Amino acid sequence: MFLTDFHTHSSCSPDASSSMLQMALAGAEKGISVMCITDHVDIDDFMTGNARSDCFGNWEEMRRQFGEAKEALKDLIDLRLGIEFGEANHASASHIEAVTSKKLDFIIGSIHNLRGYPDFFCIDYKSASQCENLVEKYVEEHFELVRLDCFDVIGHLGYTRRYMKRAGYDIGLGGHTERIKELFRLIRDGGKGIELNTSGLRDGTGSAFPELGVLKLYRELGGEIVTTGSDSHRPEDVGKNLEDGMELLREAGFRYFTVFKERKPEFIKL
Numbered sequence: 493m494f495l496t497d498f499h500t501h502s503s504c505s506p507d508a509s510s511s512m513l514q515m516a517l518a519g520a521e522k523g524i525s526v527m528c529i530t531d532h533v534d535i536d537d538f539m540t541g542n543a544r545s546d547c548f549g550n551w552e553e554m555r556r557q558f559g560e561a562k563e564a565l566k567d568l569i570d571l572r573l574g575i576e577f578g579e580a581n582h583a584s585a586s587h588i589e590a591v592t593s594k595k596l597d598f599i600i601g602s603i604h605n606l607r608g609y610p611d612f613f614c615i616d617y618k619s620a621s622q623c624e625n626l627v628e629k630y631v632e633e634h635f636e637l638v639r640l641d642c643f644d645v646i647g648h649l650g651y652t653r654r655y656m657k658r659a660g661y662d663i664g665l666g667g668h669t670e671r672i673k674e675l676f677r678l679i680r681d682g683g684k685g686i687e688l689n690t691s692g693l694r695d696g697t698g699s700a701f702p703e704l705g706v707l708k709l710y711r712e713l714g715g716e717i718v719t720t721g722s723d724s725h726r727p728e729d730v731g732k733n734l735e736d737g738m739e740l741l742r743e744a745g746f747r748y749f750t751v752f753k754e755r756k757p758e759f760i761k762l
């Protein structure tokens with residue numbers, strides 16, 4: 493099976509500690525054909541949700557590690573360099589320009605916190621209505637994001653369920669179908685895509701991000717660009733549940749999935 497992992501983190505992310513070489517080696521050992529390292533470049537401070545001044549990523553170290561890993565594993569894996577651009581909808585136009593002008597293969601656009609709120613990981617969830625309210629705001633902020641030409645796919649849509657479920661509130665995207673359909677039309681018409689993030693299949697959530705029903709909606713609305721990613725932050729998680737993810741794509745009606753090179757999509761038969 494042709495496996496691709498387009499969401500992985502190295503020590504160039506604040507929440508991971510393995511080198512790109514270690515991550516890519518794990519990918520090669522697991523039989524992944526094409527892999528993209530997508531370290532965090534987040535606009536907001538994790539705790540406050542306010543924009544940081546040092547949000548541009550450690551580009552020099554990224555390039556150094558990427559060059560080292562690519563050269564060492566050139567016969568084993570097709571390695572690409574991307575980023576996970578967090579909260580781009582909170583960034584100024586010049587911040588966005590500074591990030592998107594970098595030479596990259598791929599950009600995931602993710603929202604990890606609402607404007608002025610801490611990361612979803614840090615919120616104290618106390619009621620189902622509070623969760624529903626936060627999910628509604630989360631969906632709405634994606635409309636700001638999709639208007640910006642600064643990403644290739646939307647990251648882990650609906651991953652808020654991970655943290656809410658841990659707090660005892662199993663709340664997905666089910667209450668927001670009509671808005672999500674509108675969002676998917678904008679994504680489709682803008683030539684952008686979504687990712688199928690398999691981390692939810694190993695972290696106790698019990699579903700991928702987005703969940704199958706939402707993935708089906710995207711396909712039914714003509715969505716074609718979809719990447720697969722483990723969102724691994726350590727070598728042992730590289731490639732995890734990718735085969736399950738590909739099965740979900742088939743179930744949702746996809747016949748192709750996508751990888752990116754120099755920000756351009758390439759389609760691979762499922």
Ligand SMILES: [Zn+2]
Nearest residue numbers: 576602647648
């Ligand atoms: Zn993320």
Ligand SMILES: [Zn+2]
Nearest residue numbers: 499501576723
């Ligand atoms: Zn990530």
